[in-house]
Amino acid sequence: MKIEHEEIRKMFYDKCADKRLKITPQRSLIFDELSKATDHPTADAIYKRVRKTLSNISFDTVYRTLLSFTEIGIVNLVEGTGEQKRFEPNLHQHHHFRCIKCHTIYDFENDAYNDIAVPKAVQKQGVIINKRVVLEGICSKCKGK
Amino acid sequence: MKIEHEEIRKMFYDKCADKRLKITPQRSLIFDELSKATDHPTADAIYKRVRKTLSNISFDTVYRTLLSFTEIGIVNLVEGTGEQKRFEPNLHQHHHFRCIKCHTIYDFENDAYNDIAVPKAVQKQGVIINKRVVLEGICSKCKGK
DNA sequence: TTGACAAATAGGAATGATTACTATATAGTA
DNA sequence: TACTATATAGTAATCATTCCTATTTGTCAA
Structure with a gap:
């Protein structure tokens, strides 16, 4: 378990470096939070969770970050039929x-x-x-x- | 072709009667317009098309109607990743x-x-x-x- | 280690899609 | 034909998403 967590974290760093995304505390936190999630959360749900740690993080940052992560392939947008966007960690095909x-x-x-x-x-x-x-x-x- | 069109129309009438949806000129027109469409249009796109025939139809009517059709199964909502809702006729599995x-x-x-x-x-x-x-x-x- | 600079952030405002509201009109039925 | 529940047009309200700007912060080269 511990090892897998380290691997995921390494993948995050490598992928960000690769795509020239700076590692910020906000991004690390958002990534960690989504990695833990099993409920395909909306951006707003993630925003509420990360605010417990970074109380003045802005919603825009959360939203933009999730979209950035989607573009570089470490996060998936869940297919749906037009409701709010939902996100999930991209850890294994399912x-x-x-x-x-x-x-x-x-x-x-x-x-x-x-x-x-x-x-x-x-x-x-x-x-x-x-x-x-x-x-x-x-x-x-x-x-x- | 002519025959298939008649069949589709019959299906529309039967399904509406079955689900207690009244046949209104607006609904008929919206259904016809979507049946012709091959481009998974948004509600707004359908609105623009039907306005050529019913110039004072409201967007709300178009939108509500498309959702009603989806509920009774004669229209599909296309799965996507959070953009505008897109609709398609539900004529054959694909x-x-x-x-x-x-x-x-x-x-x-x-x-x-x-x-x-x-x-x-x-x-x-x-x-x-x-x-x-x-x-x-x-x-x-x-x-x- | 430091300085420069592009990138990222917070906060809030703007946009755009969707849904709700209400008075009026109408389809379906007895 | 007359009644009644539904449906509609027009508009307003809500909510998700995106944009804007001044400020801050990683990253990288020296």
Whole structure:
């Protein structure tokens, strides 16, 4: 556990250095906070969490930082249908089951999905960077509403 | 072609009657306009199109109507990463290739993707209504920017 | 280690999408 | 045809996101 945390931190430093992003206390904190998160938080949720440590951090900084992290690939934007942006750490490939009632997103891993073949027709249309399966439905909690 | 159009229209009437949605000129027009669309338009884009026919239709009506259609299943909300909501007619199952640069969404059909198996673990978490594969990457247009 | 400078930040204001409100009009039904 | 629940237009309010500016701070080269 400890070791993995160190690895993640090293990846963060390396990637930032690589992409010429300065390591600031704000960025370190935001990265740590999102790395811990398992709930696909919104920018506002992260803002509330980091304010406990850096009480005068601005929302804009949190928001911009999350978008920067997304651009350099250490954070993912979760696909959704137009609500607030939601973020997640980009630590290992996984897929989503999304409840259409409560909008909760459940992560799951699946090797078959990771290895899904890209159709030839699509290969011609561009370069594929990411493959994600989205299962939509109604979760158990909402089913028994 | 003519026949398919009639079928789509019948489906629209049946589904609205079924869900107790009144058939209004506004709704018919919005449905027709989206059915023709192949570009995953935003509510605003649909608003601009229907205004050519109903010049004083309100944006709110268009927006609410699209959301109603989504709820009764004759329209899909396109999964994205937090930009404006985008809509598409729900006429046949398909999948998406999304360019992370220009945000264009390319539709494609693929039987293998339609038939993808739902993991047991997910089956326990809820009822799956929809399966969608999202391929992300950079499209040819953006590649040669 | 220090100084210079591009990059990043806080705070707040502006923008743009979405939702809410209300008086009026209308589709569906008896 | 007349009634009634819905739907609509027009507008206002809300909320997420982005922009702006003066100030601060990492980073890098000397």
